[in-house]
Amino acid sequence: GQQVMQIPQYQHVQEGEDFTTYCNSSTTLSNIQWYKQRPGGHPVFLIQLVKSGEVKKQKRLTFQFGEAKKNSSLHITATQTTDVGTYFCAVPWGSSNTGKLIFGQGTTLQVKP
Amino acid sequence: GAVVSQHPSRVICKSGTSVKIECRSLDFQATTMFWYRQFPKKSLMLMATSNEGSKATYEQGVEKDKFLINHASLTLSTLTVTSAHPEDSSFYICSARETGWFNGYTFGSGTRLTVV
Numbered sequence: 346g347q348q349v350m351q352i353p354q355y356q357h358v359q360e361g362e363d364f365t366t367y368c369n370s371s372t373t374l375s376n377i378q379w380y381k382q383r384p385g386g387h388p389v390f391l392i393q394l395v396k397s398g399e400v401k402k403q404k405r406l407t408f409q410f411g412e413a414k415k416n417s418s419l420h421i422t423a424t425q426t427t428d429v430g431t432y433f434c435a436v437p438w439g440s441s442n443t444g445k446l447i448f449g450q451g452t453t454l455q456v457k458p
Numbered sequence: 459g460a461v462v463s464q465h466p467s468r469v470i471c472k473s474g475t476s477v478k479i480e481c482r483s484l485d486f487q488a489t490t491m492f493w494y495r496q497f498p499k500k501s502l503m504l505m506a507t508s509n510e511g512s513k514a515t516y517e518q519g520v521e522k523d524k525f526l527i528n529h530a531s532l533t534l535s536t537l538t539v540t541s542a543h544p545e546d547s548s549f550y551i552c553s554a555r556e557t558g559w560f561n562g563y564t565f566g567s568g569t570r571l572t573v574v
Contacts, residue, residue, distance in 0.1 A: 378562060378563075380562075386567070387551055387567050388502065388551075388563075388565045389565070390561065390562025390564070391562075392562075393562065433502070438504075443507065444492070444507070445492065445504060445507060446492075446563065448502045449501065450500075450501045451500075451501050453499070
């Protein structure tokens with residue numbers, strides 16, 4: 346069945362350093378979504394990527410969708426303590442229009458001030 | 459933006475009892491809602507799709523008689539954990555999306571269930 350692998354599982358950085366998390370799918374994706382979950386909180390939608398090779402930016406966050414639409418990355422420039430949390434990629438799952446999502450394992454980011 | 463309200467946020471129950479968790483879409487109608495389970499430091503596992511006015515669709519390995527889902531209105535879905543056991547202790551979270559322009563799925567704040 347469809348799988349989405351996300352690495353690394355954990356990353357500890359010093360404040361000001363960059364951070365990247367990667368997602369890889371075994372199948373071609375129609376889209377990929379990214380969510381952030383703060384400690385003790387719930388996932389919050391960040392962005393959706395749809396087009397091959399797409400790059401989107403949100404302030405210090407850069408999201409990329411691979412040319413083959415099988416992989417994606419989230420890069421944070423100059424991390425801040427407010428970036429702490431777990432970042433999940435999520436991809437559509439099952440037949441079209443079910444609305445179901447399968448989530449990657451998540452990357453938990455710790456930022457040392 | 460879209461808001462999904464989930465209650466209770468935290469519940470402790472005794473083994474053998476049942477617990478009901480509510481998920482409401484506050485400012486939009488949701489014909490479909492999704493229920494997830496999350497273990498500590500783990501990812502979200504989809505349990506079932508809740509469909510307004512019809513039976514829920516359960517993922518493989520999820521016991522439908524144990525996790526009863528009711529979606530009686532366009533704004534409310536409930537998950538009842540029946541005859542709860544300690545292994546059912548987990549973080550349960552619902553999600554829904556607005557129709558029209560896609561702005562992601564909105565998640566409830568989650569319910570931390572502890573079965574003692």
